[in-house]
Amino acid sequence: MIDVQGLTKEYGSVRAVDDLTFTVTPGQVTGFLGPNGAGKSTTMRMILGLDRPIAGQALIDGKPYAEWKQPLRKVGALLDAKAVHSGRSAANHLKWLAHSNGIPLRRVDEVLGIVGLSDVAGKPAGGFSLGMGQRLGLAAALLGDPEVLLLDEPVNGLDPEGIHWVRTLVRSLAAEGRTVLISSHLLSEMAQTADQLLVIGRGRLIANQPVGEFVQNHAASAVLVRAEHLSELADALRAEGLSATQDTDAEGRARLVVPDTTTDYVGKLAYSVGVPLAELTARRASLEEAFMHMTKDDVQYHAGTKGDGNVA
Numbered sequence: 001m002i003d004v005q006g007l008t009k010e011y012g013s014v015r016a017v018d019d020l021t022f023t024v025t026p027g028q029v030t031g032f033l034g035p036n037g038a039g040k041s042t043t044m045r046m047i048l049g050l051d052r053p054i055a056g057q058a059l060i061d062g063k064p065y066a067e068w069k070q071p072l073r074k075v076g077a078l079l080d081a082k083a084v085h086s087g088r089s090a091a092n093h094l095k096w097l098a099h100s101n102g103i104p105l106r107r108v109d110e111v112l113g114i115v116g117l118s119d120v121a122g123k124p125a126g127g128f129s130l131g132m133g134q135r136l137g138l139a140a141a142l143l144g145d146p147e148v149l150l151l152d153e154p155v156n157g158l159d160p161e162g163i164h165w166v167r168t169l170v171r172s173l174a175a176e177g178r179t180v181l182i183s184s185h186l187l188s189e190m191a192q193t194a195d196q197l198l199v200i201g202r203g204r205l206i207a208n209q210p211v212g213e214f215v216q217n218h219a220a221s222a223v224l225v226r227a228e229h230l231s232e233l234a235d236a237l238r239a240e241g242l243s244a245t246q247d248t249d250a251e252g253r254a255r256l257v258v259p260d261t262t263t264d265y266v267g268k269l270a271y272s273v274g275v276p277l278a279e280l281t282a283r284r285a286s287l288e289e290a291f292m293h294m295t296k297d298d299v300q301y302h303a304g305t306k307g308d309g310n311v312a
């Protein structure tokens with residue numbers, strides 16, 4: 001369990017993290033989202049004792065990270081996968097970490113196998129691709145078989161197979177009862193990986209809820225309907241107090257978009273007014289729509305604008 005209370009950090013005049021309070025519970029994947037510069041990495045660094053807050057605290061199972069005697073056995077973290085001595089081989093990098101945390105050396109071969117790097121174990125990490133570096137970072141995070149995992153952008157640089165593998169891995173780690181906090185800008189991926197979402201903007205907490213609830217609360221779903229007699233159906237919908245707008249689908253066919261209703265309702269109504277349907281589809285809101293809606297006032301760095309924050 002990670003317990004963050006009133007965590008606050010400033011860099012000069014920039015308040016990077018502002019009075020953040022949340023808990024991350026075991027047995028589920030918690031996704032950590034926020035626009036660029038929102039304070040995700042800074043929060044993770046403070047949880048790991050790498051940055052000192054100006055107020056508040058972060059505890060891991062009741063103690064600050066620094067008080068765990070063999071921290072890698074308690075918490076596995078992937079923050080900056082490039083933070084590896086470039087001349088050192090993957091295996092030696094992991095052996096060095098294992099040694100400093102009292103972890104048996106046979107675990108090094110195990111984690112290299114888990115992340116698919118056994119064949120390049122003896123090669124210098126400096127020559128690794130971005131994706132291989134991420135895999136090595138994940139191997140280091142898993143080395144101590146930790147109960148708590150903090151993964152900052154773990155799928156960065158991974159190919160589709162790698163992304164799928166990370167998703168399966170973190171879901172199985174959570175299913176084993178571990179605490180998993182994971183940040184990513186790939187929202188469609190996060191929608192499939194996370195159970196719970198923590199969303200921050202400009203250092204402040206703006207949502208902490210299950211993924212499905214977040215999407216339902218912050219993005220509109222709609223029913224899409226095609227029929228030969230669209231205007232009759234539109235009239236019937238409006239008579240029932242529903243708004244229906246007409247547009248065309250990808251194949252250029254006219255359809256109605258009816259927000260805030262269900263396919264069951266529209267289907268029954270069409271039947272009652274004798275309009276045969278050619279298509280009746282629920283358009284589910286996406287995590288991306290919900291995220292854009294929730295964070296639109298907190299985006300500091302827009303394409304084509306100067307932004308109003310300090311550029312990192």
Ligand SMILES: Nc1ncnc2c1ncn2[C@@H]1O[C@H](COP(=O)(O)OP(=O)(O)OP(=O)(O)O)[C@@H](O)[C@H]1O
Nearest residue numbers: 011016034035036037038039040041042310311312
């Ligand atoms: N070492 C530092 N010195 C000065 N400012 C910093 C430092 N680290 C972070 N910041 C600032 O703190 C704010 C939060 O940055 P942080 O990297 O935590 O955000 P983030 O949510 O992880 O962003 P991204 O999604 O782009 O990785 C930003 O305004 C950033 O410029």
